[in-house]
Amino acid sequence: MCGTSPAGTIPARDPLREVRVSLTVRDGRFAATLDRGDYYQTSYLIKKGTDGTLRAHGIEWFRDRLGELLGWDRTATDAIRSWDDVKLLEVTRGRLDRWYQKGLLCIGDAAHIMSPIGGVGVNLAVQDAVAAARLLAGPLRESAVTSRDLARVQKRRRLPTAFTQKSQLAEHEMLLRPGLDGTLRADRLPVPLRAVQHVPALRSVAGYLGGIGIRPERAPEFARR
Known part of the structure; x- marks a missing residue:
């Protein structure tokens, strides 16, 4: 699952400003964030086949879950307006x-x-x-x-x-x-x-x-x- 957040909504003290890519793993949640300059692109990794279950929750639930994992406040996560802003990327090889x-x-x-x-x-x-x-x-x-x-x-x-x-x-x-x-x-x-x-x-x-x-x-x- 991928989404974006404007860089300006994340506090300057955020460690993401010090590196190009950041991985965050905790309690079975896994996110990778890439600094694109004027916005952050974030991949929220999920197990295959669980996208529908997650989307059954409201977008507020996802914002809170992502914000808690990455240490972002609502000024950042509110940039995710709806599930339409969260795209599913099927990984295969x-x-x-x-x-x-x-x-x-x-x-x-x-x-x-x-x-x-x-x-x-x-x-x-x-x-x-x-x-x-x-x-x-x-x-x-x-x-x-x-x-x-x-x-x-x-x-x-x-x-x-x-x-x-x-x-x-x-x-x-x-x-x-x-x-x-x-x-x-x-x-x-x-x-x-x-x-x-x-x-x-x-x-x-x-x-x-x-x-x-x-x-x-x-x-x-x-x-x-």
């Missing part, structure tokens, strides 16, 4: 067995549906496009693109896609599921999370894998200015 056929190549979301975890879907989509441009530029110039050429793009991008989806699944099981079950505790975080917290080098590695991936793509020389 998957990829095509075959990304191409004669005259067609699927990349990005058309080839692999990513979870919003880490916000890496756009990274993969751009990298797919760069790889496709590099591998297909020559055949396109000669008007002779074959299925074998298209298969080279899938072969190039299949491993990083599978790796990222596996990583997202691990994050879901390690962080999101226990957060929603109410079993995630700050003093008993899973070992990988504790290691990332305490070892700076691991934070760098995690950031690189999340932001760049295991097979970064670079534009060919002819496409660079």
Whole structure:
């Protein structure tokens, strides 16, 4: 479930002004808030299939629940005027067995549906496009693109896609599921999370894998200015 709140309605002392993204987990409630500059975009995570139950409550109930979790007063939560301001995003994950056929190549979301975890879907989509441009530029110039050429793009991008989806699944099981079950505790975080917290080098590695991936793509020389 996602909603927005104008940044100006949140007190300047709010810690959300000090970071770009903030995660809040308590008592089976889980929210992620992103600072968009002039407003905050908030994702309120729920278990699959429970949207209708939550919406059966009045919007006042949701405002109070969100405000209590994030420490926001009514000047912030009143920006959520009705349930129409709260959109449901169904999270799923998957990829095509075959990304191409004669005259067609699927990349990005058309080839692999990513979870919003880490916000890496756009990274993969751009990298797919760069790889496709590099591998297909020559055949396109000669008007002779074959299925074998298209298969080279899938072969190039299949491993990083599978790796990222596996990583997202691990994050879901390690962080999101226990957060929603109410079993995630700050003093008993899973070992990988504790290691990332305490070892700076691991934070760098995690950031690189999340932001760049295991097979970064670079534009060919002819496409660079």
